[in-house]
Amino acid sequence: MTLDPYGDEELVELYDVDNPAGDDHDYFREVADTLGATKVIDLGCGTGLLTRSLVKPGRVVIGIDPSPTMLNFARRQPGADAVTWIDGDASAIAATGDVELVVSSGNTMMHVSDDDLPSALKSCAGALRSGGVITFESRNPAVRAWESWTRQATYGERDTPAGHLREWVEVTEVDGGRVVFDAHNLFDDGHDAVYTTTVYFRTAEEITAALEAAGFGAVTIQGGWHNEPATRDSRLLIFHATKQ
Template sequence: MTVDPYGDERLVELYDEDNRPGADHEYFLKLADGATKVIDFGCGTGLLTRAFVQPGRVVLGVDPSATMLNYARRQPGAEDVTWIDGDAGAVLPAGDADLVVSSGNTMMHITTDDFPWVLEALAAALRPGGVLSFESRNPAARAWEQWGPEATYSERDTPAGHLKEWMEVTEVGNGLVVFDAHNVFEDGVDTVYTTTLYFRTVDELRAGLEKAGFGDVEVYGGWHEQQLTDDSRLFVVRATKP
């Protein structure tokens, strides 16, 4: 995982605005029905994490970005969440969580070498019968082809001032896509965040989950459990610890 993909407080404050709750949040919250302990792995600003909070439920938010977590801790309801600064190695193998979720591109940030042990760490946090669910982009949809400067350039006014932003893909190959996100505020400084995403096929996801000890692996083509097709833009993955 990237150590701190959002090191600029100005960008963190825009994150929730750019990633409003939608069908993804509805899906994860429905999975949490009846759960007494939920772990949000890669929680970011904690928008989804805080939505899990209800009486009698333990909620943990885990993220390697100190900037993100500092913002999350200042939000309404943050006191009802246990925030953990770190990667999967910081998730205790307590074996008592009912649900682990990972939203956005979190699982795609994980390198090929790290993917097996991360899945094992998440499995160790779950009770028998507990569920892991996350999303991953379908490599066949080739989303990165739409991430060029011309397609992604925009300008907007923000609380921190006028912002120009765009994306530029710098490397593609063997399931790996690297891109630079450019962010230019009125001071003229181009703050560039380089992101590496690992696009995995359904077979690769299934194999990794099964090797980590998961069973009953289901992969859907969308948040409403649509049937998976070659044209599915998104994989919605759900796996159960036996």
Template sequence: MTGDPFGDERLVELYDLDNPDGVDHAYYRALADELKATKILDFGCGTGLLTRSLATPGREVIGVDPSKTMLDYARKQPGAESVTWIDGGSTAVDQTGDADLVLSSGNTMMYVSTEEFPAVLATLAEALRPGGVISFESRNPAARAWEQWGRDATYGERDTSVGHLIEWMEVTEVDNGRVVFDAHNVFEDGRDTVSTNVLYFRTAEEITAGLEAAGFGSIDARAGWNGEELTDASRLFVVKAIKK
């Protein structure tokens, strides 16, 4: 996970509007309740919308994110005092071996490079107790979602809380599952704030192999938030695994 694609405070303010509480957050909350989790690590917590909702009485919740801009915003939100916020990536994760659940929402794991992926999974495993659960989602490369991310398909204008905004996306590189795209955001001052994002698309087999190497078993991959069965056309993997 490199750089901070959400380094502009105006973009962070719009993030929760564009990524509201939905079926994905409901899935993670239900999983936490099912596990009777008393300690949860949210890796790549962003603005903390999901993180804060997990912080119920009697539960310890830790949010970790490399974006200082996002965490600064998260710390100002209602309920933020119930969460421990940690600036940084996987190297900032405390490997305490006592968490019941590690989750990673918002396609966070897709920002982890191929080279970093094994070490990140190993670190998250060390944060969990034996029998603890990791869960995250990732896009299926076979669906080739990036082919819909061109300017023509994504261009739009809208009035927002930070003023009129013109926005679009442009893919600049595709190489063996690594996809680089620029998100353009033109505010009323005429300045184009460009955030460059690098995503790593992995097959279900690649994700499974990574989890097994990190010491996880009982690996289950579904095609959606309601337990849909995987097919070749599935757009999403929702992954769950147990630390041995």
């Protein structure tokens, strides 16, 4: 995962505005409740919007993220004291073998490189008890979403607490499933805060194979947050797998 994609304190405050709770958060909470999970890890928790909503009596919730800026913001939010926050990536997950559920929202797994994915999934497996579940989403490469990540298609302007902001995204490199893009945040004073991000588009078959190699089975794939079947045209692929 990117070390600190939100290193600007002013911009991180806009993250939850741009990425509000929605059907994805409902889905992850439902999985936790259906499992009766008493210990949950949110990998790539960011500002902790989902993480804090997973808290309930008798449940331990752990949020892990590699961005100190985002975690500092998360720790200041209402209800944050009920969560254990850990600064790091999947390698920071303790192999306790007592976790019922690992969730990873916001396409977090797409930020894990091909080289790091096997170890990241094994770290998740090490934390989970036998029968524990991992669930996450990833963009479907067949839809080729990156082709619309252009300045013309993504440009927008708005007034924010940080001032007037002009924003857009531009892809700078495509190499197979590896896509690099710059997110521009241009302030009125001429300062352009540019954040470069690399994401990895993977097929359902590739992710399933990686899960199985890490010790997961019973892999199911949905094409949406309401049990829609996964098809070639599904924008998202939502994975649910059980530790063997």
